[in-house]
Amino acid sequence: MFPVPKGYRFGAAAAGFKREDRLDLGLILSDRPAVAAGVFTTNTFQAAPVVQCRETLALGKPCRAFLVNSGQANACTGDEGLVNCRVTLDLVAQAAQVGMDEILPASTGVIGTQLRMNRWKKAMPSLAESLGKIGPMDVARAIMTTDTFPKVAWGRVETGDDSSIQSCQDSQCGEVRLLGMAKGAGMISPNMATMLGFVICDAEVDPQWWQAALAECVGQTFNRITVDGDTSTNDCVLAMANGASGVSIESEGAREALREALMGVCRDLAYMIVQDAEGGTKVVRITVSGAKDQGQAEMAARAVGNSPLVKTALFGQDANWGRIVAAVGRSGADFTADDLVLQIGQITVFKDGCPVAGDLDGMLAPVMKRQDIDIFVSLGKGPGEYTLLASDLTVEYVRINADYRS
Numbered sequence: 001m002f003p004v005p006k007g008y009r010f011g012a013a014a015a016g017f018k019r020e021d022r023l024d025l026g027l028i029l030s031d032r033p034a035v036a037a038g039v040f041t042t043n044t045f046q047a048a049p050v051v052q053c054r055e056t057l058a059l060g061k062p063c064r065a066f067l068v069n070s071g072q073a074n075a076c077t078g079d080e081g082l083v084n085c086r087v088t089l090d091l092v093a094q095a096a097q098v099g100m101d102e103i104l105p106a107s108t109g110v111i112g113t114q115l116r117m118n119r120w121k122k123a124m125p126s127l128a129e130s131l132g133k134i135g136p137m138d139v140a141r142a143i144m145t146t147d148t149f150p151k152v153a154w155g156r157v158e159t160g161d162d163s164s165i166q167s168c169q170d171s172q173c174g175e176v177r178l179l180g181m182a183k184g185a186g187m188i189s190p191n192m193a194t195m196l197g198f199v200i201c202d203a204e205v206d207p208q209w210w211q212a213a214l215a216e217c218v219g220q221t222f223n224r225i226t227v228d229g230d231t232s233t234n235d236c237v238l239a240m241a242n243g244a245s246g247v248s249i250e251s252e253g254a255r256e257a258l259r260e261a262l263m264g265v266c267r268d269l270a271y272m273i274v275q276d277a278e279g280g281t282k283v284v285r286i287t288v289s290g291a292k293d294q295g296q297a298e299m300a301a302r303a304v305g306n307s308p309l310v311k312t313a314l315f316g317q318d319a320n321w322g323r324i325v326a327a328v329g330r331s332g333a334d335f336t337a338d339d340l341v342l343q344i345g346q347i348t349v350f351k352d353g354c355p356v357a358g359d360l361d362g363m364l365a366p367v368m369k370r371q372d373i374d375i376f377v378s379l380g381k382g383p384g385e386y387t388l389l390a391s392d393l394t395v396e397y398v399r400i401n402a403d404y405r406s
Contacts, residue, residue, distance in 0.1 A: 007244025017071030033062030279396025291384030305390030
């Protein structure tokens with residue numbers, strides 16, 4: 001069983017927001033005030049819970065809870081949606097016996113419909129009763145929509161380990177635990193954040209450092225995945241650190257060790273999202289190097305990862321390398337055509353402006369059958385490099401999204 005950070009309780013209820021037979025309301029509650037951080041979507045249309053979270057975090061006060069529901073996005077719902085969001089915070093504050101300004105909300109589901117407030121009120125006794133009686137996996141299940149499995153990852157840092165920290169005072173020694181969970185399978189192409197993600201930690205941290213560490217880790221993990229090129233109205237990643245371990249993260253060594261652990265949790269969750277892409281069968285790691293700068297490398301990588309032609313070829317296990325080369329060529333990245341080198345797996349298929357001689361289809365057939373496929377693109381000798389995780393595009397993806405509101 002995975003290690004759970006100290007000082008947290010979990011609650012969940014079946015409110016019937018979309019279906020009557022599943023958990024769809026979750027609460028992560030810290031037993032003590034915690035330092036909070038958040039990273040949010042840059043979509044112009046920002047859901048009511050995103051707006052509310054931003055306002056709450058701007059106050060700089062400690063946090064006590066993450067509240068999340070599936071089945072209703074509460075996005076593009078105007079002033080009524082924001083009022084409803086705040087009413088739900090008041091309801092949960094009473095049920096959990098915390099202040100409503102200590103709760104950070106998140107929602108996922110269909111855009112444009114108002115919250116079913118009668119269902120929220122009816123679910124409060126069950127949510128309160130469940131607190132401390134269930135585990136994080138139940139909350140991870142409650143936030144699922146088209147996900148096929150709950151996504152949970154964890155990490156730990158032993159701050160008394162001299163390999164990570166050179167000196168250790170009493171308040172800086174001991175084990176720190178992290179636990180993360182995420183929801184996401186479709187509408188995934190993050191810009192500042194992605195899907196819904198939650199991380200809890202039992203270390204004592206500096207608020208500004210915690211926010212900076214979360215933003216950096218999100219930028220290196222969640223922001224480097226794509227399923228379909230769409231950025232949601234509700235995207236957010238929230239993190240709490242409550243200090244319940246008694247370990248204070250102050251030294252540079254301690255901060256680096258915790259940052260690496262946080263990065264690992266985010267990286268594992270990001271991989272799971274692509275692995276669970278709606279109808280997806282492939283996880284494709286696209287690495288572009290040799291670009292003039294990182295921005296140029298990112299342009300090329302995203303052109304490949306978001307190309308419907310590349311993605312459908314991957315689904316069909318067709319080593320149609322021409323689609324990859326064409327995507328890079330139209331990406332806007334500045335390079336010379338003869339400098340491009342393409343590898344699929346470890347097999348070079350294109351260089352010097354021409355395909356490599358030999359039976360490429362035969363050599364690549366075993367590679368294309370794998371779930372995890374590596375695509376390497378070199379654009380020259382520049383310093384720019386970028387790696388993106390992408391899924392394929394399947395018949396099942398079309399079916400799911402054609403019938404999403406049914």
